[in-house]
Amino acid sequence: MPPRRRRTRRTTAALLGLVTALSLTAACGTSADGSTDKVAPRGAGKGGFQIELGPDQDRISTAEVASIAALVPAQIRERGTLEVVNSAGSAPPLTFYATDDKTVIGVEPDIASLVADVLGLKLHYNTVDWANIFVGLDSGKYDAGFSNITVTEERKEKYDFATYRLDNLAFEAKKGAGWKVTGPKDVAGRTIGVSSGTNQEKLLVTWSEQNVKKGLKPTAIKYFQQTTDYYLALGSGRLDAYLGPNPVSAYHAASTGQTEIIGTYSGGGADVQGKIAATTKKDNGLVKALHEALNTLVENGTYAKVLARWGLANEAVPSSELNPVGLPKTNQ
Template structure:
């Protein structure tokens, strides 16, 4: 694991978001687990959350669990069964409600961790989660360090050349702009000449680059694409007017809109682009022998209802899938 110095740097990097969420008492309703102090730090219900369900931001997550299924566990490669752990990667660049740090600035929480836990439960192994940068998720898969990645990874045709996928959520993207912008994004023409921030190496970057090229071919201005190191920088740039919008995963944007009250979603799209619904999937090295076990475990928790409990907990019921698919059609290859 990381050294104390690295943990301190990591905590400071994520602290502004945790503090902001904890201080939103005027914007959100609070439900206490214990004393009054716990209410302000561990339980937050984003403004407008369906049913007013509180979201636990504390380190004691009381995660949803399920029982081992021997027949599904038998699908794991023998080496993984004997080891008794699943070595999983998650991106440190993620944000609520995907994968982020709890109010102790040390414990990883979020929907990705909860779904990974259900899969590991079903397979009868312990999830060992390693937070790394986005690019190192794939380095870890390539080297065999990771048995899988639960980190909002979209299925793409290019990625299918090297990796196997078992889907567990719909993939939607959102353009997030400053509140009251009066701007709506319906297609490439609406972002011509605009300054848009996006995370490097993601499928949303790929879509934005293609939209920019389409604008240029049509005689319109290209998109001025900007990149930042972490989530806080994106939102500071948005509030200061240095960017017009941020294109990111819909779950992250929806959570931020609800909790901070400073921005709005001005456009929502499938993560696979026009004509195809994108899918988020657990990602593993191609032909590793793991994808069948993952898909079977996911289908089991979909059927027994624990999967739905997890999505509801994080306000993502609208992104549920009815079945886990192995290597479905993905985001098309980049056009040269």
């Protein structure tokens, strides 16, 4: 995951553009006070899926669990805060800025907030560029990273991990497409969009080459760099599907109601299922508490509520894992 820079007021327009791009049919929902801090699909009606973009997030909360809080290292317990580091400015729904351009929101802060609740700590955000997440963890400045960090074998040499989401790529198609992607043969002869220089491009090229060797048609790969361009291409039928990061695709599908996920594939490729994890400096004593806190969230249902809130139910894990097999060094 590359470094991200803090966005300015243009962020709000970009977020609204993301959820309205496909056929320009999504609508901004207005709250009781007339604000536009919620975005909902056209026709969703009251009580339907709504995306909170404003700074007042009304986050889901949960109770402290004393036995798990007792696992937190004494220095952190005495301080009373959980110093969480993240990198904002990425595409929603991961970690991004609200409509006030200063409040960090998204699925990552929501999960970190729940973990802090279980540990009986006050959550304190530290928003930095991507590279400085690891610099801060190394120095002990930050306790844990919640920033879409994938477990890799190389990172496991320096950090401990407690997983909480799958790291998947997704094929997104116009709603009602009537086909699914389970493997290479399903994209033979199809026109698929992708961003250049990404892992998903590498996957798509590899699949197309495998199909040709088997006597199947190649995949027509179309390259896009702008979100609005590929969603308009989906809406007009110029693309059969777009292959991108699952969180962004799932968020868009849930928020507009105009597309659907027709297949997912591990971001780690065929050899290993990629996983996203809370990340701490190796052997700093915190990871067990994070691991048990995350499993508490899974068991009490608040974890599922947060994922559903951001349209990421398809990235749920049945339980948190401690330092699982990560992406191999040759895959990173």
